[in-house]
Amino acid sequence: MKRLGRTFFSCDAAVLAPALLGCTFVRMTDAGERLAGLIVETEAYAGPADQAAHTRNGHRSPRNEVMWGDAGLCYVYFTYGMHHCMNVVCGGVDVPEAVLVRAIEPVDGIEIMRTNRSSTATGSKPRKHPLRDRDLCSGPARLCQALGISRDENGLDMTQSDRLWIEPAPDIGRGAVPPDRIVNTTRVGIDSAGPEWAGKPWRWYDRGSAHVSKR
DNA sequence: ATGACGATTTACT
DNA sequence: GTAAATCGTCATA
Numbered sequence: 001m002k003r004l005g006r007t008f009f010s011c012d013a014a015v016l017a018p019a020l021l022g023c024t025f026v027r028m029t030d031a032g033e034r035l036a037g038l039i040v041e042t043e044a045y046a047g048p049a050d051q052a053a054h055t056r057n058g059h060r061s062p063r064n065e066v067m068w069g070d071a072g073l074c075y076v077y078f079t080y081g082m083h084h085c086m087n088v089v090c091g092g093v094d095v096p097e098a099v100l101v102r103a104i105e106p107v108d109g110i111e112i113m114r115t116n117r118s119s120t121a122t123g124s125k126p127r128k129h130p131l132r133d134r135d136l137c138s139g140p141a142r143l144c145q146a147l148g149i150s151r152d153e154n155g156l157d158m159t160q161s162d163r164l165w166i167e168p169a170p171d172i173g174r175g176a177v178p179p180d181r182i183v184n185t186t187r188v189g190i191d192s193a194g195p196e197w198a199g200k201p202w203r204w205y206d207r208g209s210a211h212v213s214k215r
Numbered sequence: 216a217t218g219a220c221g222a223t224t225t226a227c228t
Numbered sequence: 229g230t231a232a233a234t235c236g237t238c239a240t241a
Binding site: 043045052053054077079080081082083085087100102122124125139140141142145187188189190192193213 | 220221222223224225226
Binding site for chain 1: 233234236237
């Protein structure tokens with residue numbers, strides 16, 4: 001099986017983020033089941049200068065240590081006391097950049113994703129209406145829930161791990177998602193970083209996908 | 216030691 | 229549209 005290697009990830013976050021659209025994110029469960037989906041929405045977090053990034057002002061701690069590691073590592077963090085979000089580390093060693101994967105379109109293991117996202121699995125109230133497939137992975141915490149990603153996956157090297165990797169888009173280089181379908185706009189949930197950084201057009205998504213987190 | 220807050224989601228008015 | 233849930237992390241003391 002083909003997978004993206006170190007070279008692909010060794011670039012600026014604002015370059016990697018749109019390049020990941022159309023690629024397939026793969027997560028193998030402990031039981032050997034393949035959970036996979038097409039990446040349809042990403043955001044770039046760019047190093048010490050970016051006031052919306054966990055590494056703003058060069059901040060380095062046990063929590064964000066993985067962001068300082070080599071490109072291709074998986075950075076998972078816990079937030080709001082209940083959610084996990086997953087990033088692809090890029091840049092290179094001591095260049096703390098990462099791309100947040102905000103949404104994927106489920107392809108393989110959809111039944112397991114439905115189970116992982118069910119109210120019984122999440123502990124939330126019973127759903128009034130059935131969980132739609134478009135709601136399975138349409139958000140950074142939702143996709144982690146669906147794929148069973150937690151801090152256990154933090155630091156995994158996606159260029160080598162047998163549990164986590166990314167497969168190239170069919171027509172990599174030219175872009176699996178036609179350029180006219182890629183929307184480039186501002187990031188979500190970072191207003192507190194201030195207008196200068198909240199205004200950066202560092203979010204990309206596929207206009208044609210029903211699986212993005214926000215339209 | 217304490218308090219404020221978060222790269223979110225869900226439920227409710 | 230607003231509010232609640234819920235806890236690790238970080239700044240302040």
